[in-house]
Amino acid sequence: MSSKKKHVLICEDEPSLIFTLQDTLENEGYEVHVAKEGQEALDIIKNIEPDLMLLDIMLPGMSGFDVCKKIREDKHTFPIIMLTARDQEIDKVTGLNIGADDYITKPFGVKELLARIHARLRRANSYSKTGPIDFLQLGDIKIELNESKVIRPDKEIELTTREVELIRFLISNANEPVSRDALLENVWRYEYSTNTRTVDVHISKLRGKIEMQPDDPRYLVTLHGVGYMLKLS
Numbered sequence: 001m002s003s004k005k006k007h008v009l010i011c012e013d014e015p016s017l018i019f020t021l022q023d024t025l026e027n028e029g030y031e032v033h034v035a036k037e038g039q040e041a042l043d044i045i046k047n048i049e050p051d052l053m054l055l056d057i058m059l060p061g062m063s064g065f066d067v068c069k070k071i072r073e074d075k076h077t078f079p080i081i082m083l084t085a086r087d088q089e090i091d092k093v094t095g096l097n098i099g100a101d102d103y104i105t106k107p108f109g110v111k112e113l114l115a116r117i118h119a120r121l122r123r124a125n126s127y128s129k130t131g132p133i134d135f136l137q138l139g140d141i142k143i144e145l146n147e148s149k150v151i152r153p154d155k156e157i158e159l160t161t162r163e164v165e166l167i168r169f170l171i172s173n174a175n176e177p178v179s180r181d182a183l184l185e186n187v188w189r190y191e192y193s194t195n196t197r198t199v200d201v202h203i204s205k206l207r208g209k210i211e212m213q214p215d216d217p218r219y220l221v222t223l224h225g226v227g228y229m230l231k232l233s
Protein backbone atom coordinates (compact mmCIF):
# COMPACT_ATOMS: atom_id res chain seq x y z
CA MET A 1 0.00 0.00 0.00
CA SER A 2 1.28 3.44 -0.85
CA SER A 3 2.06 5.93 1.88
CA LYS A 4 -0.70 8.22 0.65
CA LYS A 5 -3.85 7.74 2.71
CA LYS A 6 -6.85 6.39 0.84
CA HIS A 7 -9.97 8.51 1.07
CA VAL A 8 -13.23 6.80 1.91
CA LEU A 9 -16.49 8.70 1.70
CA ILE A 10 -19.33 7.44 3.89
CA CYS A 11 -22.87 8.51 3.04
CA GLU A 12 -25.09 7.30 5.86
CA ASP A 13 -27.68 8.94 8.09
CA GLU A 14 -27.66 6.65 11.10
CA PRO A 15 -25.40 8.26 13.77
CA SER A 16 -24.35 5.03 15.51
CA LEU A 17 -23.38 3.40 12.22
CA ILE A 18 -21.48 6.50 11.12
CA PHE A 19 -19.58 6.41 14.37
CA THR A 20 -18.65 2.73 14.01
CA LEU A 21 -17.68 3.04 10.35
CA GLN A 22 -15.61 6.16 10.86
CA ASP A 23 -13.84 4.72 13.88
CA THR A 24 -13.08 1.42 12.17
CA LEU A 25 -11.84 2.96 8.95
CA GLU A 26 -9.70 5.59 10.66
CA ASN A 27 -8.07 2.85 12.73
CA GLU A 28 -7.26 1.10 9.47
CA GLY A 29 -5.48 4.21 8.25
CA TYR A 30 -8.13 5.59 5.90
CA GLU A 31 -8.96 9.27 5.59
CA VAL A 32 -12.70 9.32 6.24
CA HIS A 33 -15.28 11.83 4.99
CA VAL A 34 -18.86 11.70 6.20
CA ALA A 35 -22.03 12.92 4.50
CA LYS A 36 -25.41 12.47 6.18
CA GLU A 37 -27.35 12.89 2.96
CA GLY A 38 -26.88 12.55 -0.76
CA GLN A 39 -26.48 16.18 -1.74
CA GLU A 40 -23.82 16.61 0.94
CA ALA A 41 -21.94 13.63 -0.52
CA LEU A 42 -22.15 15.08 -4.04
CA ASP A 43 -20.78 18.38 -2.71
CA ILE A 44 -17.84 16.62 -1.07
CA ILE A 45 -17.08 14.76 -4.31
CA LYS A 46 -16.79 18.08 -6.14
CA ASN A 47 -13.76 18.86 -3.97
CA ILE A 48 -12.31 15.45 -3.12
CA GLU A 49 -12.36 12.44 -5.41
CA PRO A 50 -12.62 9.57 -2.91
CA ASP A 51 -10.92 6.23 -3.54
CA LEU A 52 -14.08 4.46 -2.46
CA MET A 53 -17.57 5.24 -1.25
CA LEU A 54 -19.91 3.49 1.19
CA LEU A 55 -23.43 4.51 0.26
CA ASP A 56 -26.57 3.82 2.24
CA ILE A 57 -29.76 3.30 0.22
CA MET A 58 -32.34 4.72 2.63
CA LEU A 59 -31.32 8.33 3.07
CA PRO A 60 -33.26 11.50 3.80
CA GLY A 61 -33.72 13.48 0.58
CA MET A 62 -32.12 11.76 -2.41
CA SER A 63 -32.03 7.97 -2.20
CA GLY A 64 -28.74 6.12 -2.38
CA PHE A 65 -29.73 4.90 -5.84
CA ASP A 66 -30.15 8.44 -7.13
CA VAL A 67 -26.85 9.46 -5.59
CA CYS A 68 -25.10 6.52 -7.24
CA LYS A 69 -26.70 7.26 -10.60
CA LYS A 70 -25.67 10.91 -10.42
CA ILE A 71 -22.08 10.00 -9.55
CA ARG A 72 -21.82 7.68 -12.57
CA GLU A 73 -23.51 10.24 -14.82
CA ASP A 74 -20.80 12.66 -13.75
CA LYS A 75 -18.24 10.06 -14.92
CA HIS A 76 -16.71 9.32 -11.54
CA THR A 77 -15.34 5.78 -11.56
CA PHE A 78 -14.36 5.17 -7.93
CA PRO A 79 -15.87 1.99 -6.46
CA ILE A 80 -19.19 2.31 -4.65
CA ILE A 81 -20.33 -0.23 -2.06
CA MET A 82 -24.02 0.08 -1.26
CA LEU A 83 -25.26 -0.53 2.28
CA THR A 84 -28.61 -2.30 2.19
CA ALA A 85 -31.08 -3.45 4.79
CA ARG A 86 -31.59 -7.15 5.15
CA ASP A 87 -33.48 -9.01 2.41
CA GLN A 88 -33.56 -6.14 -0.03
CA GLU A 89 -32.77 -8.50 -2.89
CA ILE A 90 -34.41 -6.18 -5.37
CA ASP A 91 -32.20 -3.37 -4.14
CA LYS A 92 -29.10 -5.39 -4.79
CA VAL A 93 -30.08 -5.91 -8.41
CA THR A 94 -31.06 -2.27 -8.88
CA GLY A 95 -27.88 -1.10 -7.21
CA LEU A 96 -25.61 -3.13 -9.42
CA ASN A 97 -27.54 -2.03 -12.50
CA ILE A 98 -27.02 1.65 -11.81
CA GLY A 99 -23.28 1.43 -11.36
CA ALA A 100 -22.61 0.31 -7.80
CA ASP A 101 -19.76 -2.18 -7.55
CA ASP A 102 -20.81 -4.17 -4.55
CA TYR A 103 -23.29 -4.19 -1.72
CA ILE A 104 -23.18 -5.27 1.88
CA THR A 105 -26.18 -6.18 3.96
CA LYS A 106 -26.82 -4.60 7.37
CA PRO A 107 -26.00 -5.61 10.01
CA PHE A 108 -22.51 -6.50 8.85
CA GLY A 109 -19.34 -7.37 10.69
CA VAL A 110 -16.33 -5.11 10.61
CA LYS A 111 -14.13 -7.85 9.20
CA GLU A 112 -16.46 -8.51 6.30
CA LEU A 113 -16.73 -4.81 5.51
CA LEU A 114 -12.96 -4.32 5.55
CA ALA A 115 -12.46 -7.36 3.34
CA ARG A 116 -14.91 -5.93 0.79
CA ILE A 117 -13.25 -2.53 0.89
CA HIS A 118 -9.77 -3.98 0.44
CA ALA A 119 -10.93 -6.15 -2.46
CA ARG A 120 -12.55 -3.19 -4.22
CA LEU A 121 -9.53 -0.94 -3.73
CA ARG A 122 -7.18 -3.61 -5.05
CA ARG A 123 -9.32 -4.02 -8.11
CA ALA A 124 -9.59 -0.28 -8.62
CA ASN A 125 -5.80 -0.05 -8.50
CA SER A 126 -5.26 -2.71 -11.11
CA TYR A 127 -8.01 -1.19 -13.21
CA SER A 128 -6.20 2.14 -13.37
CA LYS A 129 -2.64 0.88 -13.56
CA THR A 130 -2.34 1.96 -17.18
CA GLY A 131 -3.55 5.42 -16.22
CA PRO A 132 -6.40 7.14 -17.97
CA ILE A 133 -5.87 6.65 -21.66
CA ASP A 134 -7.65 8.57 -24.38
CA PHE A 135 -6.99 6.46 -27.42
CA LEU A 136 -5.67 3.16 -28.62
CA GLN A 137 -4.02 2.54 -31.96
CA LEU A 138 -4.50 -0.93 -33.42
CA GLY A 139 -2.65 -0.93 -36.73
CA ASP A 140 -4.59 1.37 -39.05
CA ILE A 141 -7.48 1.63 -36.63
CA LYS A 142 -7.64 4.32 -33.98
CA ILE A 143 -10.00 4.00 -31.04
CA GLU A 144 -10.94 7.31 -29.41
CA LEU A 145 -12.14 6.21 -26.00
CA ASN A 146 -13.22 9.63 -24.76
CA GLU A 147 -15.15 10.26 -27.97
CA SER A 148 -16.57 6.72 -28.04
CA LYS A 149 -15.64 6.18 -31.66
CA VAL A 150 -13.46 4.08 -33.90
CA ILE A 151 -11.67 5.77 -36.79
CA ARG A 152 -10.90 3.26 -39.53
CA PRO A 153 -9.42 3.80 -42.97
CA ASP A 154 -12.80 2.84 -44.44
CA LYS A 155 -15.21 4.53 -42.00
CA GLU A 156 -15.94 5.91 -38.54
CA ILE A 157 -18.01 3.87 -36.11
CA GLU A 158 -19.64 4.79 -32.81
CA LEU A 159 -18.88 2.73 -29.73
CA THR A 160 -21.47 2.07 -27.04
CA THR A 161 -20.72 2.99 -23.43
CA ARG A 162 -20.44 -0.71 -22.67
CA GLU A 163 -17.95 -1.25 -25.48
CA VAL A 164 -15.79 1.59 -24.18
CA GLU A 165 -15.89 0.05 -20.72
CA LEU A 166 -15.06 -3.34 -22.17
CA ILE A 167 -12.08 -1.94 -24.06
CA ARG A 168 -10.83 -0.10 -21.00
CA PHE A 169 -10.97 -3.25 -18.93
CA LEU A 170 -9.18 -5.23 -21.65
CA ILE A 171 -6.50 -2.53 -21.87
CA SER A 172 -5.91 -2.69 -18.12
CA ASN A 173 -5.30 -6.42 -18.57
CA ALA A 174 -3.58 -6.24 -21.95
CA ASN A 175 -1.58 -9.28 -23.01
CA GLU A 176 -3.12 -11.29 -20.20
CA PRO A 177 -5.89 -13.87 -20.48
CA VAL A 178 -9.24 -12.52 -19.31
CA SER A 179 -12.00 -14.97 -18.44
CA ARG A 180 -15.64 -14.44 -19.36
CA ASP A 181 -16.43 -14.41 -15.64
CA ALA A 182 -13.93 -11.62 -15.05
CA LEU A 183 -15.62 -9.62 -17.80
CA LEU A 184 -19.06 -10.31 -16.36
CA GLU A 185 -17.90 -9.22 -12.95
CA ASN A 186 -15.95 -6.13 -13.94
CA VAL A 187 -17.73 -4.84 -17.02
CA TRP A 188 -21.28 -6.06 -16.47
CA ARG A 189 -21.04 -6.21 -12.66
CA TYR A 190 -23.30 -9.25 -12.70
CA GLU A 191 -26.24 -7.32 -14.02
CA TYR A 192 -29.55 -9.03 -14.05
CA SER A 193 -29.99 -11.53 -16.89
CA THR A 194 -26.45 -11.42 -18.19
CA ASN A 195 -24.35 -14.53 -18.71
CA THR A 196 -21.23 -15.58 -20.54
CA ARG A 197 -23.19 -15.64 -23.80
CA THR A 198 -23.74 -11.88 -23.35
CA VAL A 199 -19.98 -11.47 -23.20
CA ASP A 200 -19.42 -13.49 -26.38
CA VAL A 201 -22.01 -11.51 -28.30
CA HIS A 202 -20.45 -8.19 -27.27
CA ILE A 203 -16.93 -9.34 -28.05
CA SER A 204 -18.06 -10.45 -31.48
CA LYS A 205 -19.74 -7.08 -32.17
CA LEU A 206 -16.70 -5.23 -30.90
CA ARG A 207 -14.42 -7.22 -33.19
CA GLY A 208 -16.52 -6.11 -36.12
CA LYS A 209 -15.66 -2.55 -35.16
CA ILE A 210 -12.00 -2.72 -34.16
CA GLU A 211 -10.61 -5.51 -36.35
CA MET A 212 -10.08 -5.25 -40.12
CA GLN A 213 -10.72 -9.00 -40.36
CA PRO A 214 -13.09 -9.87 -37.50
CA ASP A 215 -13.09 -13.55 -38.44
CA ASP A 216 -9.33 -13.69 -38.04
CA PRO A 217 -8.70 -11.18 -35.25
CA ARG A 218 -5.21 -9.81 -34.67
CA TYR A 219 -5.78 -7.98 -31.41
CA LEU A 220 -8.90 -9.20 -29.65
CA VAL A 221 -8.20 -12.91 -29.70
CA THR A 222 -10.07 -15.90 -28.28
CA LEU A 223 -8.18 -18.21 -25.96
CA HIS A 224 -10.04 -21.48 -26.18
CA GLY A 225 -11.18 -22.77 -22.82
CA VAL A 226 -9.91 -19.61 -21.14
CA GLY A 227 -11.61 -16.51 -22.51
CA TYR A 228 -10.17 -13.55 -24.38
CA MET A 229 -7.02 -11.50 -24.61
CA LEU A 230 -6.23 -8.07 -25.99
CA LYS A 231 -2.86 -8.48 -27.67
CA LEU A 232 -0.99 -5.22 -27.75
CA SER A 233 2.54 -6.43 -28.30
Ligand code: CA
Binding pocket: 012, 013, 014, 056, 057, 058, 059
Ligand atom coordinates in the same frame (compact mmCIF):
# COMPACT_ATOMS: atom_id res chain seq x y z
CA1 CA B 1 -30.38 5.04 6.34
